[in-house]
Amino acid sequence: MSARTFLVAHGAWSAGWAWKKMHPRMAAAGHRLITPTYTGLGEREHLANPSIDLETHVQDVLGVIKFEQLDDFVLIGHSYGGMVATVVADRVPERISRLVYLDAFVPRDGQAMIDLLSAENAARVQAVLESGEWRLPSNPIPPDTSAEDARWLQSLRLPQPLKTLQTPVRLRNGDTKIPRTYVYYTRTAPADPFRPFAERARRERWDYHELDSSHSAHITAPDALMDLLSSLVA
Numbered sequence: 605m606s607a608r609t610f611l612v613a614h615g616a617w618s619a620g621w622a623w624k625k626m627h628p629r630m631a632a633a634g635h636r637l638i639t640p641t642y643t644g645l646g647e648r649e650h651l652a653n654p655s656i657d658l659e660t661h662v663q664d665v666l667g668v669i670k671f672e673q674l675d676d677f678v679l680i681g682h683s684y685g686g687m688v689a690t691v692v693a694d695r696v697p698e699r700i701s702r703l704v705y706l707d708a709f710v711p712r713d714g715q716a717m718i719d720l721l722s723a724e725n726a727a728r729v730q731a732v733l734e735s736g737e738w739r740l741p742s743n744p745i746p747p748d749t750s751a752e753d754a755r756w757l758q759s760l761r762l763p764q765p766l767k768t769l770q771t772p773v774r775l776r777n778g779d780t781k782i783p784r785t786y787v788y789y790t791r792t793a794p795a796d797p798f799r800p801f802a803e804r805a806r807r808e809r810w811d812y813h814e815l816d817s818s819h820s821a822h823i824t825a826p827d828a829l830m831d832l833l834s835s836l837v838a
Contacts, residue, residue, distance in 0.1 A: 608636070609678070610677065611674060614684075615682045615685050616684035620639035620640055626822050633830065633834055638668060642661040644656045644762075646760070658716075658771035659771060662691045666695060669699060678703075679693060681703070683707060684764070686711075694780065697777065709798075714773065714774070720800075725743075739763030740765075740766055746824065785811040786811070787815055817829070
């Protein structure tokens with residue numbers, strides 16, 4: 605199996621730190637894993653401000669691709685990161701060998717993330733907007749997360765800038781021609797927003813997989829996730 609580079613567009617409230625369990629597993633398999641952090645989150649929280657939107661986070665990832673001189677790599681979008689990854693793939697399709705959505709949002713042209721949320725979650729976002737806040741507090745941590753990991757997550761997660769959820773995706777090239785994989789995590793939350801994208805992937809005959817995991821397999825099921833990612837590039 606040849607060594608590959610994986611670049612992660614991480615989820616909301618999260619950052620590169622959340623992928624720490626995957627780094628040694630990727631290295632042991634001979635791969636390179638790059639996990640940049642978006643502006644305003646994680647170690648870049650000092651840059652948080654109300655103007656941060658989806659395009660800010662797209663530029664964060666495009667900057668890594670440019671300055672790390674990445675080519676022929678696998679782009680992963682997890683959760684909200686599916687929004688980011690979709691736009692990044694539209695901007696630099698020639699550099700990406702495969703686009704992998706891990707329990708992620710897959711927008712069409714003109715859709716914002718708020719358009720893709722369940723009614724319950726969209727109402728929650730709307731309530732925060734009406735309160736005058738510019739950041740959204742994090743969702744509850746999945747119940748199968750270990751106590752130690754839950755403490756770790758709760759200590760480092762930060763509120764998500766709301767404009768990132770309101771920015772419509774603008775795709776210059778239409779539906780991508782890059783090979784796409786969708787991985788649906790089957791331990792779903794009651795308000796599961798990802799089933800429609802799993803169904804779309806099956807309907808459109810993408811490479812489709814399911815994982816017995818809650819929403820953050822890179823934390824709760826890293827070995828299973830590593831096995832699956834390895835199989836994609838074998």
